[in-house]
Amino acid sequence: MNGLSGLWERTWARRGGFSIKKYGLMIGFLFIGVIISIITPNFLTATNLLNILRQSSIVGVMAIGTAFVIIGGGFDISVGSLLALAAAMSLKLQASMPWYAAILVVLLVGALAGLVNGVLTAKVHIVAIITTLGTMTILRGLTYLYTGGYPITGSSTEFQFIGSGYVGPIPFPIIVFLAMVVVWQFILKKTTLGRYACAVGGNKEATRLSGVPVDFYHIMTFVIGGLMAAMSGIIYAARLNAATPLAGQGYELDAIASCVIGGTTVSGGEGSIIGILIGVLLLNIVNNMFNLLGIQVYIQYLIKGIIILTVVGFDSYSRHKQ
Amino acid sequence: MTQNPVPLLRLCGVSKKFPGVQALDSIDLEIGRGEVHALLGENGAGKSTLVKVVAGVYPRDGGRLFFDGRERAFASPGEAAAAGIAVIHQETSLIPTLTVMENVFLGIERTSFLNVIDERRTREEFESVCRRLSFDLPPDRQSRWLSVAEQKMTEILKAMVRNATFLIMDEPTDALSDDEIEHLFRIIRDLRQRGITVLYITHYLEEVFTISDRITVLRDGKKVGTQPTAGLDHGKVVKLMVGQEVTDEAASRPVAVRGPEAIRAERLSRGRAVLDVSFCAFQGEILGITGVLGSGKTELARLLFGADRPDSGNLYVQGRPRKISSPVDAVANGIGMLPEDRKRDGLILRHEVYKNVTIAALGRFSGWLALSRGRELAAVNRVVQDLSIKIRDAGQAVTNLSGGNQQKVVIAKWLVAEKKVLIMDEPTRGIDVGSKVEIHRIMRRLANAGACIIFISAEVPEIVRVSDRILVMRGGRIAAECPRGTSQEQLVTLMLKGNGQ
Numbered sequence: 001m002n003g004l005s006g007l008w009e010r011t012w013a014r015r016g017g018f019s020i021k022k023y024g025l026m027i028g029f030l031f032i033g034v035i036i037s038i039i040t041p042n043f044l045t046a047t048n049l050l051n052i053l054r055q056s057s058i059v060g061v062m063a064i065g066t067a068f069v070i071i072g073g074g075f076d077i078s079v080g081s082l083l084a085l086a087a088a089m090s091l092k093l094q095a096s097m098p099w100y101a102a103i104l105v106v107l108l109v110g111a112l113a114g115l116v117n118g119v120l121t122a123k124v125h126i127v128a129i130i131t132t133l134g135t136m137t138i139l140r141g142l143t144y145l146y147t148g149g150y151p152i153t154g155s156s157t158e159f160q161f162i163g164s165g166y167v168g169p170i171p172f173p174i175i176v177f178l179a180m181v182v183v184w185q186f187i188l189k190k191t192t193l194g195r196y197a198c199a200v201g202g203n204k205e206a207t208r209l210s211g212v213p214v215d216f217y218h219i220m221t222f223v224i225g226g227l228m229a230a231m232s233g234i235i236y237a238a239r240l241n242a243a244t245p246l247a248g249q250g251y252e253l254d255a256i257a258s259c260v261i262g263g264t265t266v267s268g269g270e271g272s273i274i275g276i277l278i279g280v281l282l283l284n285i286v287n288n289m290f291n292l293l294g295i296q297v298y299i300q301y302l303i304k305g306i307i308i309l310t311v312v313g314f315d316s317y318s319r320h321k322q
Numbered sequence: 323m324t325q326n327p328v329p330l331l332r333l334c335g336v337s338k339k340f341p342g343v344q345a346l347d348s349i350d351l352e353i354g355r356g357e358v359h360a361l362l363g364e365n366g367a368g369k370s371t372l373v374k375v376v377a378g379v380y381p382r383d384g385g386r387l388f389f390d391g392r393e394r395a396f397a398s399p400g401e402a403a404a405a406g407i408a409v410i411h412q413e414t415s416l417i418p419t420l421t422v423m424e425n426v427f428l429g430i431e432r433t434s435f436l437n438v439i440d441e442r443r444t445r446e447e448f449e450s451v452c453r454r455l456s457f458d459l460p461p462d463r464q465s466r467w468l469s470v471a472e473q474k475m476t477e478i479l480k481a482m483v484r485n486a487t488f489l490i491m492d493e494p495t496d497a498l499s500d501d502e503i504e505h506l507f508r509i510i511r512d513l514r515q516r517g518i519t520v521l522y523i524t525h526y527l528e529e530v531f532t533i534s535d536r537i538t539v540l541r542d543g544k545k546v547g548t549q550p551t552a553g554l555d556h557g558k559v560v561k562l563m564v565g566q567e568v569t570d571e572a573a574s575r576p577v578a579v580r581g582p583e584a585i586r587a588e589r590l591s592r593g594r595a596v597l598d599v600s601f602c603a604f605q606g607e608i609l610g611i612t613g614v615l616g617s618g619k620t621e622l623a624r625l626l627f628g629a630d631r632p633d634s635g636n637l638y639v640q641g642r643p644r645k646i647s648s649p650v651d652a653v654a655n656g657i658g659m660l661p662e663d664r665k666r667d668g669l670i671l672r673h674e675v676y677k678n679v680t681i682a683a684l685g686r687f688s689g690w691l692a693l694s695r696g697r698e699l700a701a702v703n704r705v706v707q708d709l710s711i712k713i714r715d716a717g718q719a720v721t722n723l724s725g726g727n728q729q730k731v732v733i734a735k736w737l738v739a740e741k742k743v744l745i746m747d748e749p750t751r752g753i754d755v756g757s758k759v760e761i762h763r764i765m766r767r768l769a770n771a772g773a774c775i776i777f778i779s780a781e782v783p784e785i786v787r788v789s790d791r792i793l794v795m796r797g798g799r800i801a802a803e804c805p806r807g808t809s810q811e812q813l814v815t816l817m818l819k820g821n822g823q
């Protein structure tokens with residue numbers, strides 16, 4: 001607990017007035033975590049915790065990209081469909097090329113899908129949620145066309161290692177996720193790309209009038225969103241060794257929820273990648289608790305929706321009050 | 323003119339204070355029934371505050387307001403409207419996607435059973451009011467397709483349908499052609515015939531003499547006087563507006579050492595806002611550009627910075643022809659800008675001071691991989707000290723700073739970016755007097771250090787005080803170039819000469 005909240009403190013210490021609220025939210029969730037671990041049998045076992053982490057890694061990787069999009073002032077609900085296409089392609093392409101080449105192609109396709117989202121939003125000026133609503137449908141349709149509507153299975157053992165392998169006692173997807181968190185947190189906080197992404201989301205016109213090529217950076221946030229969604233699709237396919245055209249449905253909501261619980265502001269301009277780690281974990285802890293306690297899966301939808309509305313409502317209302 | 327001896331509107335000692343500014347200082351004013359009363363004053367004299375107090379937008383701090391013989395305290399624009407006060411703003415308040423008729427009856431829809439809009443009754447009433455006022459407006463056209471003149475007429479119609487007896491018109495002739503202005507004047511005279519009272523606010527003196535019965539002049543939140551128009555002329559009005567010249571520090575200042583040419587515009591044009599503008603600015607000087615609202619000075623600033631693109635014309639930076647089609651180009655060519663609305667366009671309010679300061683030169687603080695926070699903070703702290711920006715620390719959000727300090731952060735941004743040409747659009751707007759003087763001093767220091775400052779302001783006193791040379795814009799063109807030491811009176815006269823032309 002201490003390490004986690006210390007990490008949180010370091011991330012948020014410089015945030016001034018806003019930190020208190022998010023901090024409070026954070027504490028609330030940690031509180032839930034403690035209660036869950038007390039009332040739920042088998043929660044605090046190493047297997048269960050690693051299980052939660054592994055479940056979290058697919059949505060977590062996707063959420064990193066989503067966070068960039070939201071920080072840049074956009075919104076991306078096409079990533080769930082993109083995951084399905086990426087998963088299907090990464091398996092089917094292996095029939096005609098080695099697994100690493102397939103991965104490369106899939107990542108490129110993801111970045112390309114993001115580029116399309118970005119150009120439609122930044123250059124054609126379609127509102128981001130409508131842009132990605134459109135591409136969400138298109139990508140899902142492409143997945144059906146590509147798979148013919150049937151699940152795709154089978155891949156090389158090297159490829160399966162990405163989803164199911166272990167390094168020592170730790171599942172490989174967790175390592176990928178943690179590595180991505182570190183890399184993208186660094187990019188967000190320490191590079192010009194990250195700074196400009198925040199600036200564009202914070203005030204695009206002021207940033208433009210500072211001589212920054214804002215459209216480029218706005219588009220880049222979507223490219224990152226697509227890239228990370230494709231990566232999550234690869235992990236998904238490698239984990240299940242199968243991909244259905246229905247894969248990833250609703251993942252975009254989990255990704256968005258992970259971001260906002262982790263302290264990314266829906267109106268853009270600020271956010272944290274490390275926060276996602278916490279956000280996605282808490283989301284999965286709640287799910288896991290319901291599973292262990294044998295509560296209906298449908299309830300989980302209600303809870304997720306309420307969590308998003310609570311977090312976003314809190315943030316938006318206090319911003320409006322100002 | 324006034325049959326009823328009780329004036330329609332009477333203000334007794336009305337005051338309004340904003341933080342740091344006494345916007346209205348004990349104003350006494352009487353406006354008679356059926357008169358056209360002109361309200362004049364320079365920018366910041368208190369005209370719009372007065373209007374907002376009368377129309378219930380701001381509560382007044384002190385004094386009494388009588389409307390139609392009764393003492394009133396309008397708590398909201400709605401209450402003022404219900405009493406018969408209508409304001410026609412400079413910018414249209416029509417809803418573009420609604421038709422003319424829908425706009426006119428917005429909020430007072432004529433309905434029948436179950437709140438269903440009674441189309442027939444609405445149309446009949448619309449047509450009868452139109453006939454009465456001899457207006458020819460298309461009832462079913464969306465208001466976004468109307469000309470500016472038709473929009474004004476629609477707003478007048480809207481006021482008449484609400485039985486307004488007092489019409490406040492803020493700069494109604496802006497963006498109207500000469501014919502349309504003539505038409506508007508005929509309408510105003512006709513309204514006067516019908517006993518409607520009009521408070522007419524404008525920058526253009528000619529119009530005042532054509533249309534008004536009496537004139538009230540405000541200066542620095544105080545009423546200077548109310549006089550019948552017939553007894554006044556241009557010269558007298560300008561004298562009232564400007565008042566006594568303050569000590570002339572401009573003339574006593576040593577002549578600025580003018581460096582090489584910094585930026586030159588040749589026949590720049592964009593739409594109707596900027597027409598055929600040519601001028602040259604030099605390193606080491608402060609070039610003032612002034613003009614009333616809508617004269618094209620802000621639009622010119624945006625052209626110079628590439629925020630908008632010119633339809634035609636050329637720009638030269640340091641003597642070389644340059645195509646500046648975006649702010650990226652401008653910054654690459656050594657030009658920086660302080661936008662008119664610093665909160666909307668100049669700052670990322672929620673972000674920290676240091677991020678706002680380094681954004682225009684971020685590349686300088688980045689190694690091959692990462693930004694160096696240490697180098698950033700060092701540069702920021704240096705410039706914060708240099709401009710004496712009052713902040714707790716560089717990690718504080720800009721939104722919590724005072725207006726003056728926020729503006730200094732924007733200046734700091736361009737200092738860090740080391741730009742040779744700085745375009746400052748209304749840099750002291752909404753800033754308290756102390757910080758204003760400080761910003762003027764900073765501008766002079768930058769110019770002395772060799773920067774070229776293009777200083778855009780509608781406030782004549784500060785333009786006169788700070789500039790080495792002054793361009794006066796009118797109707798999108800440069801109407802005159804004035805040397806240092808030009809009096810405020812001369813400048814105001816140049817600024818106000820007629821609309822259009």
